[in-house]
Amino acid sequence: MTFTEQLAAAWQKNNSLLCVGLDPDPAKFPAHLKGRDDAIFEFCTAIVDATADLACSFKPQIAYFAARRAEDQLEALIAHIHEKHPGIPVILDAKRGDIGSTAEQYAVEAFERFRADAVTVNPYMGRDSVEPYLAFPDKGVILLCRTSNAGGSDLQFLDVGGEKLYERVARLAAEKWNTTGQIGLVVGATFPAEIARVREITGDMPLLVPGIGAQGGDIEATVNAGKTAKTTGLMINSSRAILYAGKDENYGEAARCAALETRDAINRYR
Numbered sequence: 001m002t003f004t005e006q007l008a009a010a011w012q013k014n015n016s017l018l019c020v021g022l023d024p025d026p027a028k029f030p031a032h033l034k035g036r037d038d039a040i041f042e043f044c045t046a047i048v049d050a051t052a053d054l055a056c057s058f059k060p061q062i063a064y065f066a067a068r069r070a071e072d073q074l075e076a077l078i079a080h081i082h083e084k085h086p087g088i089p090v091i092l093d094a095k096r097g098d099i100g101s102t103a104e105q106y107a108v109e110a111f112e113r114f115r116a117d118a119v120t121v122n123p124y125m126g127r128d129s130v131e132p133y134l135a136f137p138d139k140g141v142i143l144l145c146r147t148s149n150a151g152g153s154d155l156q157f158l159d160v161g162g163e164k165l166y167e168r169v170a171r172l173a174a175e176k177w178n179t180t181g182q183i184g185l186v187v188g189a190t191f192p193a194e195i196a197r198v199r200e201i202t203g204d205m206p207l208l209v210p211g212i213g214a215q216g217g218d219i220e221a222t223v224n225a226g227k228t229a230k231t232t233g234l235m236i237n238s239s240r241a242i243l244y245a246g247k248d249e250n251y252g253e254a255a256r257c258a259a260l261e262t263r264d265a266i267n268r269y270r
């Protein structure tokens, strides 16, 4: 099954457009996990097990693992998701971008080492920097387009011959690069007008939309701007608001409540 087929099945099965982001910060872990060698794995698997039936995808952010020499725990976490919750795609958030020969190694890292179903990629270096990921036909490649941070406008809003740079990225992706149907785009929930514009340019392309929850993006505006005719098409990511909803041993339950509330809030506007 390809990433897009898996995602479509998960949207249906869990009646959910919610992507649960896995950004484990040990400084925010409950006290009973502190000091444990496997704390990151333990923390994340409890969140995954508590929310898997409410999510359309999981998105581990690689920096949170690499910064603590915990790539082995990331491997084990993704293996756990595939084994215990088959059918829920894993997007490795790595935001890679480099010349083709190096991109080939990043693709092997994401898809063979970590066994992710999709990876986030920075399109700044152009088509040949994206192609090595597309060589894995079952995998998804999610390109940064209009990011959720304020500074995203520094470059993404530049005029490039009558359109903004993020619009050019969306158009290149939809009209030229997506010959195999593997590409998706990142568009921040903090910019609903741009979500609508990207949807207009890209048809039914899956959009990863971070920025609700901790970054304050509006769920109603996000869903209205980004949903497709089938009322899907979105992976609306929330990380901190779910991960750290609880502070003690019951953090899994608290995460489940936050995920349920978010999934249902999203569904109200579909």
Ligand SMILES: O=C(O)c1cc(=O)[nH]c(=O)n1[C@@H]1O[C@H](COP(=O)(O)O)[C@@H](O)[C@H]1O
Pocket (backbone or CB within 6 Å): 021, 023, 061, 093, 120, 146, 147, 148, 149, 186, 187, 188, 210, 211, 212, 213, 214, 215, 237, 238, 239, 240, 241
């Ligand atoms: O690619 C991403 O996932 C991403 C793109 C973007 O424009 N903005 C953004 O916040 N993200 C990621 O989405 C997550 C947002 O986390 P919360 O703000 O805690 O929900 C982090 O892992 C970010 O790295």
